[in-house]
Structure formats: structure tokens, C-alpha cells
Amino acid sequence: MKPQIPPKKNNWSWRSQAFRGLIYQLVAMVVIAGVVWFLAHNTLVNMRVRGIQSGFDFLSQAAGFDIGESLYPFDSGESYWRAFLVGVTNTLRVAVLGIILATILGTLIGVGRFSRNALVRGLCLSYVEFFRNIPVLLQLLMWYVILTEVLPISSEAWAVGPFFLSKGGLNFPIPVWSTGQLWAAYGLLPGLLLGWAYRRWAVRRFEATGQPGSMVLLPALIVLLASVLGWALGGAPTEFNRPVKGDFAIENGGALTPEFLAVLMGLTLYTASFIAEVVRGGIASVARGQAEAASALGLNRNQEMRLVMLPQALRVIIPPLTNQYLNLTKNSSLAVAIGYPDVVSIANTALNQTGRAVECISLVMLVYLITSLGTSLLMNWYNSRAAIKER
Amino acid sequence: MRISNLKNVAIVAAVLGTLAAMPAHAGKTLDGIKARGQVVCGVNTGLAGFGAADSNGKWTGLDVDICRAVAASTLGDAEKVKYVPLNAQQRFTALQSGEVDILSRNTTFTLTRDASLGLNATVTTYYDGQGFMVPVKSKIKSAKQLKGQTVCVQSGTTTEKNLTDYSKANGLNIKPVVFEKLEAAENAYFTGRCIAYTTDASGLASTRNKVAKVPADHIILPELISKEPLGPMVRRGDDEWFAIVKWTIYGLIEAEEYGITQANVDKLKTESKDPVATRILGTSEDTGKLLGLSKDWMANAIKATGNYGEIFERNVGPKSALGLPRGVNNQWNKGGLMYAYPVR
Numbered sequence: 001m002k003p004q005i006p007p008k009k010n011n012w013s014w015r016s017q018a019f020r021g022l023i024y025q026l027v028a029m030v031v032i033a034g035v036v037w038f039l040a041h042n043t044l045v046n047m048r049v050r051g052i053q054s055g056f057d058f059l060s061q062a063a064g065f066d067i068g069e070s071l072y073p074f075d076s077g078e079s080y081w082r083a084f085l086v087g088v089t090n091t092l093r094v095a096v097l098g099i100i101l102a103t104i105l106g107t108l109i110g111v112g113r114f115s116r117n118a119l120v121r122g123l124c125l126s127y128v129e130f131f132r133n134i135p136v137l138l139q140l141l142m143w144y145v146i147l148t149e150v151l152p153i154s155s156e157a158w159a160v161g162p163f164f165l166s167k168g169g170l171n172f173p174i175p176v177w178s179t180g181q182l183w184a185a186y187g188l189l190p191g192l193l194l195g196w197a198y199r200r201w202a203v204r205r206f207e208a209t210g211q212p213g214s215m216v217l218l219p220a221l222i223v224l225l226a227s228v229l230g231w232a233l234g235g236a237p238t239e240f241n242r243p244v245k246g247d248f249a250i251e252n253g254g255a256l257t258p259e260f261l262a263v264l265m266g267l268t269l270y271t272a273s274f275i276a277e278v279v280r281g282g283i284a285s286v287a288r289g290q291a292e293a294a295s296a297l298g299l300n301r302n303q304e305m306r307l308v309m310l311p312q313a314l315r316v317i318i319p320p321l322t323n324q325y326l327n328l329t330k331n332s333s334l335a336v337a338i339g340y341p342d343v344v345s346i347a348n349t350a351l352n353q354t355g356r357a358v359e360c361i362s363l364v365m366l367v368y369l370i371t372s373l374g375t376s377l378l379m380n381w382y383n384s385r386a387a388i389k390e391r
Numbered sequence: 392m393r394i395s396n397l398k399n400v401a402i403v404a405a406v407l408g409t410l411a412a413m414p415a416h417a418g419k420t421l422d423g424i425k426a427r428g429q430v431v432c433g434v435n436t437g438l439a440g441f442g443a444a445d446s447n448g449k450w451t452g453l454d455v456d457i458c459r460a461v462a463a464s465t466l467g468d469a470e471k472v473k474y475v476p477l478n479a480q481q482r483f484t485a486l487q488s489g490e491v492d493i494l495s496r497n498t499t500f501t502l503t504r505d506a507s508l509g510l511n512a513t514v515t516t517y518y519d520g521q522g523f524m525v526p527v528k529s530k531i532k533s534a535k536q537l538k539g540q541t542v543c544v545q546s547g548t549t550t551e552k553n554l555t556d557y558s559k560a561n562g563l564n565i566k567p568v569v570f571e572k573l574e575a576a577e578n579a580y581f582t583g584r585c586i587a588y589t590t591d592a593s594g595l596a597s598t599r600n601k602v603a604k605v606p607a608d609h610i611i612l613p614e615l616i617s618k619e620p621l622g623p624m625v626r627r628g629d630d631e632w633f634a635i636v637k638w639t640i641y642g643l644i645e646a647e648e649y650g651i652t653q654a655n656v657d658k659l660k661t662e663s664k665d666p667v668a669t670r671i672l673g674t675s676e677d678t679g680k681l682l683g684l685s686k687d688w689m690a691n692a693i694k695a696t697g698n699y700g701e702i703f704e705r706n707v708g709p710k711s712a713l714g715l716p717r718g719v720n721n722q723w724n725k726g727g728l729m730y731a732y733p734v735r
Contacts, residue, residue, distance in 0.1 A: 064556070167584050248586050336546070336571045339575065341574075352479065
């Protein structure tokens with residue numbers, strides 16, 4: 001019998017698996033593109049037939065509404081896309097702060113689950129079980145209700161030094177901007193470079209000779225001294241804009257509204273419980289032999305966790321941690337229920353003023369898509385750096 | 392005759408036949424309502440006096456009564472209504488997509504809503520204005536004292552824009568706290584998060600009487616900062632349904648003008664010789680046929696809900712829980728703005 005010759009790898013015939021795969025992928029792409037085009041076309045045609053106006057031209061028109069809080073001043077005469085930008089900064093403000101705080105808190109609690117003290121272990125366990133199992137919207141509402149019911153009205157605010165706490169939020173003194181602060185910023189940059197350079201040198205020396213040097217404290221001190229030097233050279237300004245009690249509200253100073261505080265606290269505590277479990281799983285994945293070897297080398301529990309367990313656990317921790325960061329960012333959209341003007345709230349207002357439902361919703365989806373993709377890109381880069389390089 | 396010629400004739404005949412079989416000019420909405428046997432009405436989720444359900448699930452309110460009157464004039468039975476509660480974000484999309492036939496949800500008629508959403512504003516059923524409510528404790532007597540203050544407002548309404556316009560015009564720098572849900576906005580005001588709450592004056596009265604623990608602790612400031620003509624909206628492209636809704640409301644207003652009430656409508660239908668009354672009730676002329684409805688279209692509506700004055704008294708009038716005066720919502724010949732086009 002004549003032996004059957006298998007087809008060559010790049011043969012353009014149906015018997016080649018690579019060729020078949022290529023054809024299937026092309027067909028799938030065409031089908032998906034066709035479905036997407038059909039949906040968009042159908043929507044546009046239907047909207048035109050019913051007389052519903054569409055298009056993104058409304059973005060350059062004046063917004064006509066004020067925004068309750070923002071990082072920089074926003075006037076109602078500015079255009080809609082600038083209002084959207086304020087919404088995006090508000091979302092990022094709560095998302096970035098929330099991620100940082102939740103990571104710190106979650107790591108502490110996750111590590112606390114391994115404590116030798118039974119009380120600490122029990123507290124961490126109950127924290128995780130409590131905050132993990134209640135829906136996040138209820139937690140946000142609970143914090144908002146607590147903040148607005150328990151705190152006094154602004155004219156009877158609790159004063160702690162220069163800080164005021166009331167239903168109007170947390171008022172704090174902010175430094176009056178003058179040249180001194182600018183020079184402090186100028187001093188910060190070379191300070192950062194110097195501190196980083198010193199740290200590199202100290203780490204290299206330790207790895208080469210075993211001589212321990214201060215690798216965190218001294219660089220931080222260098223950075224601090226450099227900014228203080230810049231501040232002093234700039235005239236050493238000490239002017240602060242202090243909050244004072246007005247007729248109905250606290251005036252002057254900076255303020256964190258109860259909406260922002262409730263969103264931040266709710267999201268941080270909720271996500272920290274998930275991060276605690278992720279960290280716990282990561283640490284548990286490291287072989288117990290490592291912990292025993294560390295204590296055999298004379299490291300105490302703190303050093304063992306910090307220098308041996310956590311760095312090895314990072315490989316397992318980072319992908320689910322990315323998930324939790326994305327969840328936190330997307331959960332911030334619930335802030336619209338308690339009056340925080342994030343991008344969803346601004347889009348809702350714009351949607352109702354202009355009637356462009358499809359356009360506004362797609363803008364919000366785009367914002368979240370870009371933010372989430374950016375976060376996961378960053379985390380993936382960090383993951384590849386933290387990965388153990390196998391020999 | 393050649394085959395192709397015969398084929399052409401057959402095709403033309405078939406097309407003409409289908410065209411002839413189609414009804415002359417039936418509106419899609421009216422057909423859908425007749426097929427379904429009920430009017431689908433978009434109402435408020437819970438605004439006392441305008442559209443709210445009680446604990447038994449029975450809907451009452453001025454907007455609800457308009458829907459019942461439209462159902463009575465179209466289908467002959469005011470109970471053949473399905474109520475769909477809608478919040479401020481969903482209301483226009485629900486009407487545009489066909490989920491509801493009529494949006495009777497204290498909606499302000501503005502140019503944007505009439506022109507760019509594919510919707511039509513019918514007849515104003517309540518002339519309102521936007522106001523502020525503050526606690527008596529705050530000692531604020533005028534809206535101009537709200538400089539730099541926080542004001543609670545519901546998202547998705549004309550309220551936000553009016554607040555900004557007023558704030559800018561008077562240099563007040565008001566900080567709005569915007570909530571998605573009506574209940575959340577009201578709650579934030581009553582716990583003291585904001586110093587003031589703003590919405591239409593009728594909504595303020597409704598909130599103060601129904602939600603406040605002690606209504607007397609809150610006052611509604613005298614300034615009305617905007618015009619808010621409220622009324623039902625329908626989709627564009629269906630002029631028949633638009634005419635039915637519009638003329639049902641005008642019929643209710645004209646019935647009050649000429650003294651036809653829920654109590655005397657049956658008597659007047661059989662005994663009255665007044666030319667206007669007989670035209671409205673269908674005994675002398677059949678105006679219903681011109682709209683595609685039965686002869687008793689207006690008689691059914693008035694029997695079900697009463698005339699406009701009775702609807703007003705029952706839901707928002709001085710003797711009701713809201714206690715609002717007739718004011719500009721009175722008949723044109725009594726100093727108000729309600730001016731019905733002649734039903735004839």
C-alpha cells in the first residue's frame with residue numbers, strides 16, 4: 001500500500017490543520033464584525049426613524065449644571081466633556097486611594113491570619129467573614145447613613161485641633177500656596193534621585209559583602225531633608241487656610257465630603273476583606289519548609305514574613321489582586337446611590353439634560369474599559385518582574 | 392397575452408390587494424392598546440398626590456387619574472390600565488422603546504424633550520415652579536440666603552439645571568449633592584446633610600407632608616425659580632394617539648368649565664339640552680368617531696375620574712394631604728391658565 005504523505009506545514013489545502021484554523025478564525029472575525037455592525041446600524045436607523053437625535057456633538061456644548069465636589073474648580077458654563085473629565089478625576093480619586101488603603105489593610109489582615117495570637121487570628125477571621133458576605137451597595141449605604149446620622153450638623157461640628165468633623169464632612173487646614181511649596185517640590189525631585197541612588201548602593205554593598213546598612217530609613221530621610229531644604233530656601237512659609245465655623249457651614253480650608261468618605265471607607269473595607277483572603281492564599285502556597293528554614297537562619301517572625309514568605313507569595317497573589325483592584329474601580333460606580341459625583345453620576349445628569357442615552361452610556365463604558373485595561377497592564381508588568389525566574 | 396405581461400399584472404394586483412387590506416390610517420399605539428386590552432401607563436415610583444401606590448398596590452394621584460381617564464375614553468373602562476413605575480433616568484427610554492404607551496409622570500415640557508427625544512408633549516395638566524424647602528431651625532427666609540450652601544437634588548431632572556442657573560444668576564455658588572433615587576435625596580435632606588432640598592413646589596409639598604416626621608418643622612421658601620409645566624408625553628409618529636390623549640385632557644378641563652361632574656354626568660347625558668354639554672357627552676355630535684373612539688368617549692372618562700377640578704381637588708387640592716391652592720391651575724375665566732380648546 002502506498003504510504004500516505006502528510007501535507008506540508010504551509011500547504012494551502014483543507015487537510016492542513018493550520019490552514020483550517022486560519023479559515024475558521026477569519027470566518028469568526030467576519031461573523032462578529034457583522035453582528036456588531038448590524039447592532040450599531042439597527043440602533044442608528046431606529047433612532048433616526050423615531051426622531052431621536054444622536055451623535056457626540058453635545059460634548060462641546062455648555063454643561064449647564066454644577067458639580068458638588070471636584071479636585072479643581074468647575075463652572076457650569078464649561079462644556080460637557082470637561083464635566084465628564086471632572087467625573088473621571090473623581091472616580092480615579094476614590095479608586096486610587098481605595099486601592100492603596102485596601103492593599104495595606106488587606107495585607108495586614110491576611111498576614112494576621114497566621115498570627116500566633118488566637119485573638120488576632122479570630123478578629124481577622126471575623127472581619128473577613130463579615131465584610132465579605134454583605135453586598136457592597138448595602139455597605140456603602142450603611143456608611144453613608146452612619147456618617148450623616150451620627151455626626152452633628154455643621155454649626156455644631158466636633159473640633160479636634162484645627163480639624164472639624166460634621167455632616168458637612170471632614171474640614172482640614174490646607175497650606176496657602178506660595179513659592180516655598182514650589183521650592184519644596186523642586187527639592188523633592190533631586191531628593192528622590194539621591195535617595196534611590198543611595199539605596200541601590202546600600203543593597204549592592206549588602207549583597208556583595210553582607211554589611212547591613214539602612215536601606216529604607218536613610219533614603220526616606222534624604223528625601224525628606226531635600227524637600228525641607230527646598231521649602232526653607234523658598235522662604236519657609238507657614239500660612240495655613242484654616243476652616244472656621246460660618247453661619248450654616250464650615251468655611252475655608254479643604255473639605256472631604258461625607259459622600260467621598262463613605263465611598264472610600266465602604267470600598268476599602270469591602271475590598272480589603274477579599275485582598276486578605278488572596279494574601280492568605282498566597283502565603284499558604286509557599287512551602288512550609290521556607291518558614292522553617294527562615295527561623296533556622298535566625299530571622300524573627302516579622303523578618304521571615306517580610307523577606308522570605310511574602311516575596312515568594314507574590315507570584316500567586318498578584319493575578320487575583322489585579323481582579324480585586326478592577327472590582328474596586330468598577331464598584332465605585334455605586335457611588336451614584338449616595339450622591340458622590342463620579343463619572344456615572346455625571347453621565348446620568350448629561351444623559352437627562354441632552355437625551356443622548358446611547359452616547360453617554362458608551363462613554364462611561366469606555367472610561368471603565370480604559371481604566372481597567374491600564375490597571376491590568378501595570379499589574380501584569382509588575383507580575384512579570386516579581387515572577388521567580390526558574391533556572 | 393404574453394407570460395411576462397400576465398406576471399406583471401398579477402404582481403401589481405397582489406400588491407394593491409395587500410394595500411387595500413390594510414386599515415385606512417390606524418395608529419400603531421391604538422391598535423396595540425386595543426389588542427392588549429389595556430393602556431400601559433408610565434408613572435412615578437412614589438410621589439404622593441401625583442403617582443403613588445398604597446399598601447394594597449392601588450395607584451392614586453393626578454397623573455394616575457389622567458391615565459385612567461385616557462383608558463376610559465379609549466377602552467371604556469378606567470381599570471384597564473397597567474402601571475409601570477419609572478425613575479427619572481428610565482422614563483424617556485421606556486416611552487421611546489414602546490414599553491409604555493403614555494408617560495404620565497409629572498414631566499416638565501422643555502424644548503429638548505419635545506424636540507430631540509422623538510417624543511411629543513401633550514397638554515399641561517399642572518403648572519408648577521421649582522422651589523426650596525429648608526428647616527425652620529435654620530432661620531433662612533429667602534432663597535438668596537443660600538450662599539455657598541449644600542442643596543440636595545435628584546439626578547435626571549430639570550431641577551439640577553434650574554438650580555445652577557439660579558445660583559449663577561444670583562452669585563450664590565450653591566453646592567449640589569446629587570442622588571439617583573428620590574428617597575435617597577429626601578433622606579439626605581431630612582438627616583441634615585444638606586441645608587435645603589429643591590424640586591417642584593408640588594413635590595416639596597408632597598415630601599413635606601408624607602416623609603417629614605414633623606411637617607411643621609420645615610418651610611417652603613417663597614421664591615419659585617423656574618416654570619415647570621407638567622403633563623403627559625407620548626411618542627412621535629403616532630398622531631392619532633397624540634390626538635386622543637390631548638383631547639381627553641381638554642375634554643376634562645372643558646367639562647369643569649361647563650359644570651359637568653362625575654355626579655351629574657349620567658343625568659346630563661340623558662336630560663341636558665345645553666349644546667356644549669351634549670357635544671362633549673356625545674348626544675348631539677359624535678366627536679369620538681373622528682378620534683377613532685366610541686361616541687361615549689368623554690362621558691366614560693368623566694364618569695370614571697370626574698372633571699379636571701374634581702381630579703385636582705381629590706389629589707392635590709386644599710382639602711387633600713398636599714393642601715395646594717388652585718392658583719394658576721384654575722380655569723382661564725377664574726384667573727388661572729387652564730384653557731381648554733373647544734371640544735367640537
